Amino acid sequence: MNKIKNNTFLLEIDNITVKYSSITALKDLSLYIKKGEMLSVIGANGAGKTTLLKTIAGALKPVKGDIRFEGFSIKQLRPDKIVKHGIVMVPEGRKIFPDLTVKENLELGGYTIKDRVLKKELFELVLKTFPRLKDRLKQHGGTLSGGEQQMLAMGRALMGNPRLLLLDEPSMGLSPIFTREIFSLIELIRKEKSISIIIVEQNAHMALEHSQRTYVLENGQITMEGLSSELKNNPKVIDAYLGV
Amino acid sequence: MEQISYILQQVVNGIQLGAVYALIALGYTMVYGVLRLINFAHGDVFMLGAFVAYFLISKFGLPVYLVFILTMVSCALVGYVIEKVAYKPLRDAPKISLLITAVGVSLFLEYFLSLKALFTPNYIPFPKPFEIETYDLSFFVITNVQLLIFIITFISLFILYLLIYKTRYGIAMRAVSYDKETASLMGVGIDGIISFTFIIGASLAGVGGILYGIAYPQINVFMGIMPGIKSFIAAVLGGIGIIHGAVVGGLIIGLCEVFVSAFLSSTFRDGVIFIILFAVLLFRPMGIFGKRIEKV
Ligand SMILES: Nc1ncnc2c1ncn2[C@@H]1O[C@H](COP(=O)(O)OP(=O)(O)OP(=O)(O)O)[C@@H](O)[C@H]1O
Ligand SMILES: [Mg+2]
Numbered sequence: 440m441n442k443i444k445n446n447t448f449l450l451e452i453d454n455i456t457v458k459y460s461s462i463t464a465l466k467d468l469s470l471y472i473k474k475g476e477m478l479s480v481i482g483a484n485g486a487g488k489t490t491l492l493k494t495i496a497g498a499l500k501p502v503k504g505d506i507r508f509e510g511f512s513i514k515q516l517r518p519d520k521i522v523k524h525g526i527v528m529v530p531e532g533r534k535i536f537p538d539l540t541v542k543e544n545l546e547l548g549g550y551t552i553k554d555r556v557l558k559k560e561l562f563e564l565v566l567k568t569f570p571r572l573k574d575r576l577k578q579h580g581g582t583l584s585g586g587e588q589q590m591l592a593m594g595r596a597l598m599g600n601p602r603l604l605l606l607d608e609p610s611m612g613l614s615p616i617f618t619r620e621i622f623s624l625i626e627l628i629r630k631e632k633s634i635s636i637i638i639v640e641q642n643a644h645m646a647l648e649h650s651q652r653t654y655v656l657e658n659g660q661i662t663m664e665g666l667s668s669e670l671k672n673n674p675k676v677i678d679a680y681l682g683v
Numbered sequence: 684m685e686q687i688s689y690i691l692q693q694v695v696n697g698i699q700l701g702a703v704y705a706l707i708a709l710g711y712t713m714v715y716g717v718l719r720l721i722n723f724a725h726g727d728v729f730m731l732g733a734f735v736a737y738f739l740i741s742k743f744g745l746p747v748y749l750v751f752i753l754t755m756v757s758c759a760l761v762g763y764v765i766e767k768v769a770y771k772p773l774r775d776a777p778k779i780s781l782l783i784t785a786v787g788v789s790l791f792l793e794y795f796l797s798l799k800a801l802f803t804p805n806y807i808p809f810p811k812p813f814e815i816e817t818y819d820l821s822f823f824v825i826t827n828v829q830l831l832i833f834i835i836t837f838i839s840l841f842i843l844y845l846l847i848y849k850t851r852y853g854i855a856m857r858a859v860s861y862d863k864e865t866a867s868l869m870g871v872g873i874d875g876i877i878s879f880t881f882i883i884g885a886s887l888a889g890v891g892g893i894l895y896g897i898a899y900p901q902i903n904v905f906m907g908i909m910p911g912i913k914s915f916i917a918a919v920l921g922g923i924g925i926i927h928g929a930v931v932g933g934l935i936i937g938l939c940e941v942f943v944s945a946f947l948s949s950t951f952r953d954g955v956i957f958i959i960l961f962a963v964l965l966f967r968p969m970g971i972f973g974k975r976i977e978k979v
Contacts, residue, residue: 496868522870534865536858543854550851551870599870 448507449474449635450495450526450603455504457487457494457659464490465659467504472603477629477636479646479667481680482656488639489531491656492605495637496528497521508603523551527601531608533592537581541572544580544591548598557600564632565594568624586617590624597628604628606638610645618642622649643680647671655680692823693945694938699829699898701937702836706891707914708921708929709843710762710884716860716924717880720781724765724788726911728885731792732758732892733809733902734802741810750812751835754893755886762885763878771874797904809900832894839890840930843883847926852879860924909953913940916960922970931971 448471457465464487472478482488493499495506497518506514513521527548536544545565552558566573569590575583583591589609596604606625610618622645629636640646647653647667655663655676663670670676707729714722735754739745745753769788773781797804816827847853858866859876867873895910896902917936921928936956943955963970 498864498868517872518864518867519870519872522868527870528868530865530868534862534868536861536865538861539854539857543857546851547854547858547866547869547871550855595869 447473449476449509450637451507452495453505453507455494455501455506457490457499457501459490463659465494465501468656468659468661469504470654470661470664472635472637475629475633475635476652477625477638477650479650479653480637480639480656481641481643481646481653482639483641483679486656487659488656489607490659492528492607492637492639495521495605496526519551522599525600525602526605527596527599527603528605529592529596529607529609532611533585533588535580535583535588535591535595537579539580540576541578541580541583541591542576544595545572545576545598548595549600551599558598561598561600565597568597568628569594585612586614586621589613589617589621593621593624593628597632601634604634604636606636608640608642609638610640610642618645625649643676647676647681688822689945693941695823695825695829696945697938697941698934699832699937700941701934702832703891703895703898703933704910704914704917704937705930705933706836706839706887706894707910708917708933709926710888711915712918712921712923712926712929713856713880713884715918717856717877718770718781719778720770720785721915722884723782723785723911724769724792725884725888726907726914727789727792728758728762728765728907729888729892729895729910729914730902730904730907731761731796732889733896733906734796734892734904735889736893736896737807737809737902740812747812751890751893754889758885758889758892759882762881762888765885766878766881771877793904793907802904804904806901806903809896809902811900812897828898832898835890835894839887843887843926846883852876856880913953913956916956916963920959920963920970922973925970925972928970928972 451471452469454467454469455465456463456467468491480488480491490499494501497513497516497520501514505512508524508526513524516524536547539547545562549558549561552561571587572591572594575587580588580591593609609621609625613621625636625638626649628634638646638650647670650667652665653667653670654661663673663676707725710725711722714720714725732754735757736750739750739753765788769784770781773784796802813827817824847856855866855871855876856879858869859871859873863873913936914933917932918929920935921930921932936959939955939959940952944952
């Protein structure tokens with residue numbers, strides 16, 4: 440990896456190892472994301488994608504290595520503090536609170552935002568981005584369809600006013616049409632709000648199509664990295680992830 | 684006619700007792716929600732509430748509203764400290780350690796406070812904060828104590844409703860009850876919400892303690908045990924972790940207890956409540972309002 444000056448990276452992961460008691464889920468993993476970038480991480484089931492995002496979000500702690508966000512180490516911080524720093528995660532399987540209304544789910548996303556004016560702006564932005572949520576604000580989160588839940592999960596994350604958004608398999612369980620809709624919304628969010636995004640996907644097609652750079656994760660280690668436009672044509676990637 | 688008015692009278696008395704159970708049951712159910720812990724010390728916080736009120740009335744002669752405020756604050760503080768000192772260090776420990784610790788805290792409070800130098804194990808008459816008056820509503824009679832219990836319980840429940848359904852802390856509390864990890868990924872500080880829950884639960888138990896003291900004016904350090912257990916059963920009956928379940932459960936348990944005393948015999952009073960517990964655990968372990976059964 441070419442060593443550019445630290446401060447050009449929004450987030451930099453430096454040689455982290457993450458374990459679940461005896462299982463090593465990530466081993467000596469390094470990656471970085473630049474400001475405004477959409478980065479994708481592709482990998483098979485159990486490769487460690489969710490572990491990676493949870494570690495960035497602070498829900499898991501690396502036993503080794505460092506994670507820096509805007510130059511500061513966030514490795515020791517609790518998840519709620521990391522949200523305050525501007526990193527918000529959309530968890531795998533959406534994790535909507537089914538007994539909370541759509542509005543309450545969104546409000547929870549804005550839990551760290553004290554500024555009422557900003558909160559209102561964010562709320563309006565979310566409704567503008569996901570108009571389907573607007574008619575369903577009073578409905579319980581659990582009554583939404585899968586695609587709507589994904590929108591709610593993303594809206595909820597946007598309510599936290601993130602500078603870095605972590606998306607864990609947003610296309611999971613969605614029809615191709617809905618997946619495309621979700622991806623174009625992700626693109627919109629990145630461009631309009633200049634939010635940097637790390638997206639983790641098994642759907643390598645979509646991930647490679649929409650991101651600038653991609654890392655390939657296998658058994659907890661990065662095995663390939665590069666521009667998405669180049670990796671798309673890499674025979675190994677085609678063979679392992681894009682095969683029909 | 685006489686029979687109907689007798690029944691109505693028992694209903695009034697049952698709601699009086701049930702209201703107190705509901706106030707205690709709320710603390711059990713909310714704490715269970717966020718920690719999956721049956722906080723055995725909760726009944727003792729109720730007892731402390733009665734004692735604090737006793738001192739505020741008999742030693743300082745404070746007006747009733749101040750008694751309520753100061754008792755709630757004291758109980759909130761006790762609840763907060765219990766959680767921080769006894770439960771928080773066990774956040775990652777097996778649930779059984781937490782449960783045993785809760786029993787330990789309960790026994791500590793009871794036996795420490797029953798020392799001669801402190802409250803002693805004897806019954807103490809609870810002072811009357813005001814003269815008791817009885818109003819005859821032709822079908823049944825109602826006392827100003829009962830009216831106070833109904834009004835205070837109603838106000839408490841209303842404030843609780845606002846807290847839980849209209850504030851960000853309440854939303855966060857419900858989220859934490861459902862899924863701690865996801866709540867924390869949304870920026871919710873879990874420890875803060877757990878403290879918040881203990882504070883609310885303990886304040887409500889404090890209110891229950893005062894009302895119980897006024898209605899049944901004999902207090903002692905072990906007075907929290909039976910109402911504690913019955914309120915816990917009320918929480919299970921309503922569906923543990925479910926807020927409105929605790930209220931409904933409390934009222935049902937209070938009514939059952941009073942009706943059994945009135946129509947059967949007061950010796951069966953406690954036994955019937957335990958039969959209810961067995962029946963719930965056998966036939967509907969998730970309680971009246973419960974949906975899913977979770978493994979503890
Ligand atoms: N809580 C856990 N305890 C123990 N091992 C775990 C735990 N969570 C994940 N693992 C293991 O860590 C490895 C990586 O899991 P992870 O969930 O990060 O994979 P993933 O790439 O997100 O997979 P998927 O595409 O199926 O979501 C797997 O081998 C998994 O079994
Ligand atoms: Mg995963």
